[in-house]
Amino acid sequence: MAFSFLQYTVSDRVATIALNRPEKRNALNGLLVAELREAFRVAAADDAVKVVVLKGNGEAFCAGADLEYLQQLQQNTYDENLTDSRELMQLFREIYELDKIVIAQVEGHAVAGGCGLVTLCDLSYAVPSALLGYTEVKIGFIPALVAVFLVRKIGEGRSRELLLTGKLVTAEKAATDGLITGVIPAGEIAAHVAKVAASLCTEASANSLKVTKKLIGTVLDLPLQDGLLHAAELNAATRGHEDCKRGIAAFLNKEKLIW
Template sequence: MRNFCGVDAWLNYQFFIMDFSFLQYNVAERVAIITLNRPEKRNALNGLFVAELRQAFKKAAADEGVKVIVVKGNGEAFCAGADLEYLQQLQTNTYEENLADSRELMQLFQEIYQLNKVVIAQVEGHAIAGGCGLVTLCDLSYVVPEAMMGYTEVKIGFIPALVAVFLVRKIGEGRARELLLTGKLFTAEKAAQHGLITAVVPAAEIAAHVAKVAASLCNDTSAHSLNVTKQLIGTVLDLPLSEGLAHAATLNAQTRGHEDCKRGIAAFLNKEKLTW
């Protein structure tokens, strides 16, 4: 395997394929591609699907040959939320069973948010309810103009409980209230205006655009720096200002002694091009 991310290779070649029932897991040039693969069900989620997603993300996190993770969907939808048969089953569950099931989704969301690698959403279709939740958790997200998004749980007597914890952190309480309480669908453009997604990208360009972003992260940035920066962003919001600054200063000092920092500064001072 080459030690850099080539856009053409990323788009056209697969180094590794792992068997799953509800998703496809491919690795090409340090990019793990997790593809939701229930197109006949609009990639709707159920308990087994959530378990497979957890397995795929854990595999990518543990793989030293993976630096960036991309999540996408096969078919017309990115993810339509919970599967209808799954929702019917939940109605007959006991409280304890529903709590255990909810905690599985909680673990998936938390693992994505705290993952040691950058996660990119490539959204080429509608992302509704739990599907919109997945997009919310990703570090970067690129969405086609035609895709509609929304947290529609309140329209069926449910609540967007888990995603609310992360959405408030991401876009603020006021905007989160609007999206969560109305349950209305909104455009990718509005999602970008709210800061929910990174950018709106035309359908004909999105695959190449995401590949280019992933390649840049692979080639131009330190894996250690990405990991520490991501964890710092997720941590400082929970700390008082003085504690947050103290934590940041500690990480700053620790990073200065890391080999990646020494290599990066040396290359910068010597005006050398460094490929990570």
């Protein structure tokens, strides 16, 4: 499938979505948001895809909103801005709720909306030189949509520090705070992400990954007892799934199962 602002490829059950506006530091605008939504829809519908890797071409992962795009938004009415904001909202939610695992490969700075994309990924690895943060308050804007997900991911206290100060932090600090999964040397990150993606493809059941991701995303919204009951129901349903039957049989027979 041809895109104007990103590249989409599939190999060995891994779809790679690469932001491809290097001359603009992969900055977001309405068209890129629309293409990202379409790329994730394609990955979601493709049974041959089990894992999605999100990365940026060039020096930056994503520099946030495009300056020309921001200038355009200043001319919009409230209703036009609400419609536009809801497009980004839908993208964020679609990544967060995707039935497949999403890995961010961060080889450059991830700022504002770019850091928002990293926040939504299930796993994320960054090079040591990458800076990450939400700078919206420094230009009179707010990190509204990402705040909903960031608080869930790293807690209120650390979210307040990042969102209110608008400061950029090192990859090491981001990893310590739980914003990203790990820091990997620049010369090794592509191979590391490929290895993680391959292990998910071959060593874990697609159904188990899907159900576990959904459970993680919903359990915080439920009271303790409701959460436990929901978990018990998922547990019971999964025991009857073909993947579970295959997995247990292979374990009992001491066979190595390739998923």
